[in-house]
Amino acid sequence: MSMYPIASQTVTSAQTYIATFTGIPQTFQHLEARIFARGTNSGPNSDLIQINNDVYASNYRTHNLYGNGASVASADSGASTFWNGNLIPGSDSTSGIFGVSILTILDYTSTTKNKVFRSIGGYDTNGGGIAEIRSGVYFNSTISPITTISFYVANAAVGSRVDLYGISTSSVTGA
Amino acid sequence: MSVFLQPIYTQTVSSSSVGGITFNNIPQTFTDLKIVMSIKGTYSGDFDSVLMRFNSDAGNNYSYTVLAQAPNSYSSSNNNVINPFLANGATTTSSTFTNMETYISNYTSSNKKSMTIDVVGENNSSSSYKLFLCAALWSSTAAITSLYFQASNGNISQYSTISLYGILRSGI
Numbered sequence: 001m002s003m004y005p006i007a008s009q010t011v012t013s014a015q016t017y018i019a020t021f022t023g024i025p026q027t028f029q030h031l032e033a034r035i036f037a038r039g040t041n042s043g044p045n046s047d048l049i050q051i052n053n054d055v056y057a058s059n060y061r062t063h064n065l066y067g068n069g070a071s072v073a074s075a076d077s078g079a080s081t082f083w084n085g086n087l088i089p090g091s092d093s094t095s096g097i098f099g100v101s102i103l104t105i106l107d108y109t110s111t112t113k114n115k116v117f118r119s120i121g122g123y124d125t126n127g128g129g130i131a132e133i134r135s136g137v138y139f140n141s142t143i144s145p146i147t148t149i150s151f152y153v154a155n156a157a158v159g160s161r162v163d164l165y166g167i168s169t170s171s172v173t174g175a
Numbered sequence: 176m177s178v179f180l181q182p183i184y185t186q187t188v189s190s191s192s193v194g195g196i197t198f199n200n201i202p203q204t205f206t207d208l209k210i211v212m213s214i215k216g217t218y219s220g221d222f223d224s225v226l227m228r229f230n231s232d233a234g235n236n237y238s239y240t241v242l243a244q245a246p247n248s249y250s251s252s253n254n255n256v257i258n259p260f261l262a263n264g265a266t267t268t269s270s271t272f273t274n275m276e277t278y279i280s281n282y283t284s285s286n287k288k289s290m291t292i293d294v295v296g297e298n299n300s301s302s303s304y305k306l307f308l309c310a311a312l313w314s315s316t317a318a319i320t321s322l323y324f325q326a327s328n329g330n331i332s333q334y335s336t337i338s339l340y341g342i343l344r345s346g347i
Contacts, residue, residue, distance in 0.1 A: 002182045002340065029185075029338070030211065061299050065244040065306040074244035076301040106213040106274050112334050113213065118274040118295045120308075133306050135295030137271055167180075167211075169338040174184030174198040 002168045004028065011160040014040055018047070019162035020150040026109045028166030031146065033103040035121070037088045037160040039153045044130065047085035047101075048152040051115060051138050055081050059140050066122075066132030083136040085151065086121035088160075098160065099123035109145040114138060181205065185338040192217050192330035196337055198322040203283045205341030208319065210277040213336045216262030218329035221303045222296050225260035225331075227277075228323045229288070229313050239292070239311035244304070259292055259309045262326050262335070267298040272335065273305075279319065288313040 009019035018037050039045025051060075058079035065074045066087075077084050088099030101121020107113050115138040122131035151162050183205075184198050201208070216223040228237075237257045261273045274297070279290040289312055296305030313319075324337060 003180045061297070063244070063295075063297070063304045063306060065242070065308070072242070074306065076304070078301065079299070104211075104274065104276070106211065106272070107336065110334070112270060114268065114271045114297075116213075116272060116274045116295065116297045118276070118293060120293060133293065133295070133308055135274065135297050135304070135306060137268060137297035137299065139268055139271070139299060143270060168182060169185040169211075169336075170182030172184050173186045174200065174339065175186060 004166045006164040006166050008161065008163040011156045011158055014155045014158060016152060016155055018151040018153055018156045018160045020148070021164050022148045024147050024149065025166060026145055029107065029169040030167040031105045031108045032165045032167055034163040035085065035101045035103060035151065036098050037153060038098045038157040039088055039090045040155045040157050041090050042092045043090050044087040045090045045153055047088055049083040049085050050150045050152070051146055052144060052148050054140060057081050060136060060138050062134060062136040064132050064134040066130055068130050069128065083117060083138065084134065086119055086132060086134055087130055088153065089123050089125060093125045097123060097125055105146065111143050111145065114143060115146060179343055181341045181343065183339040183341050185336065187336045188331055188333050190333060192332050194330055195323060195325040196331060198339055201320050201322065201339070202341060203318060206281065206344040207342035208279040208282045209340040209342055211338045212260065212275040213272045214262040215272045215332040215335055216264055216326040216329045217332055218262065218264035218326065219266070220264045221266050221298065222305055223262045223264050223329055224258045224327045225262050226256035226258040226325050226327060227260060228256060229315065229319050230317055230321050231323065232315060236314045237312070239309050241307050241309045244306040257311045258327065259294055259307050261294055261296040261305055262331060263296060267303070271297055283318040285316045287315060288319060
């Protein structure tokens with residue numbers, strides 16, 4: 001098997017984050033997060049992701065390609081203090097509707113590669129919604145392994161959850 | 176032990192660069208294949224395309240449809256390669272590699288081979304970045320036994336990695 005559950009956190013009372021995972025094992029090749037979330041503010045809420053508690057401005061950048069049922073567009077976040085994860089529904093969406101996304105970070109222990117995420121997700125509100133692919137790069141001047149990852153929302157609704165998995169690879173090359 | 180997602184092969188470029196990456200003798204015991212790729216290239220521009228071929232087939236047997244960012248475009252073409260894959264080039268943010276995944280269903284079947292491809296090419300830029308969602312087809316009834324990847328305008332750089340996984344459905 002190559003996909004291992006590392007940790008899971010569920011919001012039990014409204015708070016400013018969905019999950020913070022510390023002490024991430026350094027024994028896998030890739031990380032995958034499965035995000036099920038809803039915000040308490042009106043409108044689409046942003047899921048903000050930070051690496052190793054790094055809040056230094058301009059160390060993160062995010063891009064997305066999305067459709068909302070009527071049009072397709074892409075956007076650039078500009079340099080930022082966090083990654084923008086997939087949008088999640090807010091308080092003006094029907095209760096009980098959460099956004100879902102699968103976020104993949106390759107080679108998260110590397111000291112030679114900037115960390116790049118790829119995330120596909122969205123939500124549907126029975127009359128509206130969004131589907132999108134997102135990507136982001138984290139480029140601290142010192143390339144470090146990811147040991148902590150945090151998922152923030154202002155605020156996260158009860159029942160929001162992030163599951164973190166480790167993905168291993170084979171040592172056989174097949175060359 | 177579950178073999179739902181089983182690592183088959185991994186190759187990491189250990190030298191400064193290589194011209195191509197080949198996986199041979201792919202086991203025929205799984206239901207689907209998943210390929211995870213992290214690639215940087217020696218191309219002198221922003222992004223180089225990376226092609227994929229199966230079983231050394233260089234014929235016009237490949238096609239794909241892509242939803243791509245900037246401009247928000249759709250395209251479909253028949254070609255002798257499947258090449259929506261990318262390698263970060265020399266003019267993108269240093270130490271940044273593309274992040275890509277391919278899922279090939281029923282790779283041993285006698286049907287033509289359909290697959291999905293997700294590609295993100297990151298760059299600290301407002302105008303030069305890549306996001307692709309693709310559906311692709313290899314119009315062959317042969318089982319996939321080998322894979323080949325090659326950058327179109329340069330080599331594949333050191334630390335680039337391609338991993339191959341086998342997916343086993345229930346009941347096997």
